[in-house]
Amino acid sequence: MYSRRKFIRHCGGAGCFLIAHGLSAYGNESGPVEARYYQKLDNRKIKCELCPRECVIDDLERGYCGVRENRDGTYYSLVYGLPCSVHADPVEKKPLFHFLPSTRAFSIATVGCNVMCKFCQNWEISQTRPEQIQSYDIPPSMVVKLAQENRCASIAYTYTEPVIFTEYMYDTAELGRKAGVKSVMISNGYINPEPMMDLCGVLDGVKIDLKAYTERFYKELVSGELRPVLDTLVLLRDKKMWTEIVYLVIPGQNDDPGELKSMCNWIAKELGPDTPLHFSRFHPQYRLKNIPATPVSTLKKARQIGLDNGLFFVYIGNVPGDPGESTYCPDCGIILIQRIGYQVVKINLKQGSCPACGRKIAGVW
Ligand code: SF4
Structure with missing residues (x-):
């Protein structure tokens, strides 16, 4: 069980966003919403078609990810609008190195995951159930508002596996786009093609593990x-x-x-x-x-x-100060973006191109 103190520590002080906005712990506006991407079967069973696991689930049971539940033959997401982790991170921490460098990503996660990595860094929130961790009620419109107020250029769906909260991610990204805030999915890529194609309509960048x-x-x-x-x-x-x-x-x-x-x-x-x-x-x-x-x-x-x-x-990651953290021009070799850890020391790009040789550098600049 997560204590409140541990939760706040995990969020890296995210409570300040929540307290400042008077957001209540554990949902008023958010909560179970009908899941997308599932098929009704006989005898009130359902088949989830969100990820390749394609769980077949009896009434009152949940899928492998533990955050989607069959209630009388209708499938529900239990984590819509209920993140357990909220923080403003450098986008380099995701890591995304060719996506709006030196900006911040408003980062959210709900509990749950559709795989079980033996080396998971966030197992305390990924390998658990919604009722075992304190969550906050932050509907999509509020996520976008908080991202803007905290001067974040993007919203990152991250820390756990956003595939399992796809409804929340999609609706937030759609609202974010209308408000001029980009969205990035930090994912294991274990998702079926149809939901991924739909997400491509609202996302601006993806990191795949x-x-x-x-x-x-x-x-x-x-x-x-x-x-x-x-x-x-x-x-x-x-x-x-x-x-x-x-x-x-x-x-x-x-x-x-x-x-x-x-x-x-x-x-x-x-x-x-x-x-x-x-x-x-x-x-x-x-x-x-x-x-x-x-x-x-x-x-x-x-x-x-x-x-x-x-x-x-x-790149080389998790070795702060290594030269392999920086971006070099593939043609002339000069440093284009110098980084130490998640910090950008210098950006040396001219409208997305190398200032020395003019080569266009791929990315979202
Ligand atoms: S998203 Fe969850 S319930 Fe759906 S198939 Fe994947 S693991 Fe099973």
Whole structure:
């Protein structure tokens, strides 16, 4: 059970937004709304079609993600308008490096997730149920208002897995767009094509966690599948959605140079060499406390594999101060955006192009 003190700490002081606006804990305006993307079956059963797990659910039962419930043959989202985490983050923390650098993203999450990564950083909120954590009543219109008041250029759906609160995400992003606030989804990409296509109509950027390039890893360490995630990436390419990929490098699990090479080749060929790829450092946590942190040398090798196999923008993440955090011009090599951790030190772009050689740099600037 989350105590209030722990909750506020987790939010990084998000309570200030909530208290300042007199928002009550645990829902007046928000609450169960009918879910989208499901099919009614015989005997009041339903089949959820939101993610590739496609849970078939009896009356009064919930799907695998624990936040969607069958009530008398109608399926409901239990977390609409009820975030448990709220914070204004640098967009670099998502990480999105080619998306409005040095701006803030108003970040929200509800509880729940549709996979179970043994290395989850946010397991206290992702692997739990709505009634086990205190949430706040922040309907979509209020999220947009808070984002504007806190000078955030975007709203990020993040921390847990936004696929499982897709109704809340969609409605918020739609209102945000009307108000001139962009939306970015920070996701595992484990979603069916129809809801993803709908989301493409209201989102401005996506970050996908590509957790490995083998089905074995997805089965044993994620309780998911690789194929649907690759399909999502291809769909995002087809919809011309700005997309960046994060790959958490876990020693002995997904750091084989051959696997990394195959993945980088696939990204360069299928998604294009302009797709930013972030190799991020693993730290022991949750159910993988027995594996040591990723050596920085492994991350540097991974970055070089990406660059050698056709990718233009390959980053090192979770190693503050490493030169691999910055953006370089693929043609002339000068620093375009210098970063230390989540902080942008210098932006050296001229209308989205390299000021020295004029090469256009892919991104949302
Ligand atoms: S979104 Fe949840 S209920 Fe729906 S298929 Fe995925 S895990 Fe199952």
